[in-house]
Amino acid sequence: GAVVSQHPSRVICKSGTSVKIECRSLDFQATTMFWYRQFPKQSLMLMATSNEGSKATYEQGVEKDKFLINHASLTLSTLTVTSAHPEDSSFYICSASGRDQETQYFGPGTRLLVL
């Protein structure tokens, strides 16, 4: 099956710094990528949907100026957490789907810890 990678798998940063997380589709063209986060003991929640070459669509309650999403190519999307704070500490997962939009392939996730 299709493979989606995320980098880094784990990151620790100081409060106020920005962190970039990459999501890559390794063997298919991802026309749509999704970004999720999961806080401890909570369910996975969708943050935003991005289509290649266009602006991301953010879910209600997700600050688009804080969580910058770039989907400049069919194989790469990045999520930048700007001016990270401890409450942003979470598990971030991306998924990607091809043109058929039928199946989403999930990355392994990135654990972010903001001190």
Add this chain to the structure above:
Amino acid sequence: KQEVTQIPAALSVPEGENLVLNCSFTDSAIYNLQWFRQDPGKGLTSLLLIQSSQREQTSGRLNASLDKSSGRSTLYIAASQPGDSATYLCAGGGSQGNLIFGKGTKLSVKP
């Protein structure tokens, strides 16, 4: 290594039927079990989250159970409707937040 399996891969039922979707996992040291709904072109929608200490969760017409000893979870949908047509995914959660997904069950509810 945790593996999650969902059976059946596809299911078609007439409107109004009650149905059960099955999910099995290999590692009973599961932190939680989550059920999601996936519509074409859309992000996942979380349906139910069952912590490892719980046996079931209910939301409206949905009921999910968790049996760690047998490595199984079921999602029960009562009085199915055409709007329930979607792909349903279960995922086993580890203590680090990592999720292992099954491949999903594609449900079609015929009017």
